Amino acid sequence: MSAQTPTSEYLRNALAEAEADYVRANPESEAQFRKAEHSLPAGNTRSSLFYGPxxxxxxxxxxxxxxDLDGHKYLNFLSEFTSGIFGHSHPHIVAEMRAAIGDxxxxxxHTTGEANLAAAICDRFECFDKVRLTNSGTEANIMAMVTARVVTGRDKIVVFKGGYHGGPLTFVGGASVGNVPFDFLYGRYNDLEATLTTINPHAEDIAAIVIEPVLGAGGCIPGDRAFLTGLQQWCHTKGALLIVDEVQTARHHAGGLQPVLGLKADLTTMGKFIGGCMPIGVFGGRADIMMRFDPRHPNTLAHAGTFNNNVMTMRAGLAGLTQVYTPDEAERLTALGDDFRNRLNTIAEVCGAPVHVTGVGSIMNIHTQSGPITFAEQVAQENKELKDLLFFEFLAHGIYYAKRGLVALNVCHTQVDLDRFADTFKRILTKHAPLWRELEGQAA
Incomplete structure (x- = not known):
């Protein structure tokens, strides 16, 4: 079924009814929104969290x-856009944060905390010889790009349409006007031939290729192994650095996705769960590159930040990485997510719905089109009204995820929780069976 299936009166009416039910059910949230509008644009300080009405x-x-403020209880399948992998206030992490406050x-x-956390990160992830800590994945990605430009003496950075590396490094739907003013070249994700055609004429000017192993905000589209390793080989041949953004995917398997995919980047960035749900970013990689940040050496690179080694993140991150989200737990959650995603796709297929779930492990995205989905531009063609309908119907059943379709598991989710999500998914798709038949007829 085409991703550009026309809409219908049925869908418009169903969405209008779902939105009206939502408004009636949430007067306190609406009142709080109106209050927040007085001091925040659209009552909001994180664009990704806003949705209408x-x-x-x-x-x-x-x-x-x-x-929520109206007393409704939800299963949280958003998990703070993947960083909330520990659920809410995990006791091991809370204990460490209280101890940090006490000290x-x-x-x-300098503190012992930063050294302990850095050692645990390097021990866990083979892509790191040495690391630097920041306050966010955004900062980590900016610093990695700056480092590549300095080390190579080149200016251009290759990124991919559909990619996301932080607020000022947004390429979902094209380059954002709010992006940092680096000299970017734009490749096509999962299309090695097209990308090389674009970048080969500029090879001597390219400092780095920056790539996500899975397009995160671009729709949880897994990177093809041959595509990713082909980019790695190109970097090695042309003298550019490969920067792998594992801010989201570091949670997959015991050591992130790079070992699974046959990658070992020159520089890697991480964040999200690494700080135990506290603000953090990590960039690092080859020792010879990272030694440029040693102030005892000539031509050192400066990198400061008041909260880079804040004691709460250092303690929470170490507990999360070594006590809670251990390598065994990472393997468990990754396998659980793969099984869950396959289960949802089977339900959609049986119901005959133009819905498909992409992703890897415990992070996935619900799309309102049939699969396979391998390119970022496919996501831009989705039926937005249908995606909104699914979101509001899930909320009415007490299940919360991102309106764009992002679903992220956390360590507190049980099999009962996953069963409830899957049963709700089936109930919603079955309820709207007349719509699937109508859309199928229009497509034919």
Missing amino acids: FPLTMARGEEASLW GLNLSS
Whole structure:
């Protein structure tokens, strides 16, 4: 079924009814939104969290559940856009954060915490010889690009349409006007031939290729192994650096996706769960590159940041990485997610719905088109009204995920939770069987 299937009166009416039910059910969230509008543009300070007619305001969370201002309880399948892998307030992490507060915040110096966390990161992920810590994945990606430009003496950075490396490094739907002013070249994700055709004429000017093993914000589209290793080989041949953004995918398997895909980047960036749900970013890689940040050496690169080694993140991150999300737990959650995604796709196929779920492991995206989905431009053609309908119907059943379709598991999710999601998915798709028949007829 085409991703450009025309809409229908049935779909418009169903969506209008679902939105009206949502408004009636959430007066406190609407009131809070109106209040927030007075001091925040659209009542919002994180663009990804806004949706119309107004977003829910959550009041508290516990394990895998959320409660909004109107008292509704939801299973949280958004998991803070993948960074909330520990659920809400995991006891091991809370204990470390309390201990950090007790020992004093902002110690204005080196601490044991940064060394302990850095050692644990390097031990866990073979892509790192040495690392630097930042406050976000966005900062980590900017620093990795800056480093590549300095080390190579070149200016151009290759990125991919559909990619996302932070707020000012957004390429979903094309380059954002708010992006940092680097000299970018744009490849086509999962199309090695087209990408090389674009970049080969500029080979001597390219400092780095920056790639996600899975397009995250671009729709959880897995990278083809031959495509990714082909880019790696090109970098090695042409003297450019390969930067692999594993801010999201580091959670997959015991050591991220690079070992699974046959990759070992010159520089890697991470974030999200590495800080135990506290703000963090990590960039690092080859020792010879990272030694450029040693202030004892000539031509050193400066990298400062008041909260790079803040004591709460250092303690929470170490507990999360070594006590909670251990290598065994990472393998368990990855396998659980793969099975769950396959289960959802089977349900969609049996129901005859133009719905497909992409992803790897515990991160996935619901699309309103039939599969396979391998290119970013396919996502841009989806039926938005249908995607909105699914979102509001899931909310009415007490299940919360991103309106764009992102679903992320966390360690607190049980098989009962996954069964509830799958059963709700089947119930919604079965309810709208007349729509699938209508759209199928239009497509024919």
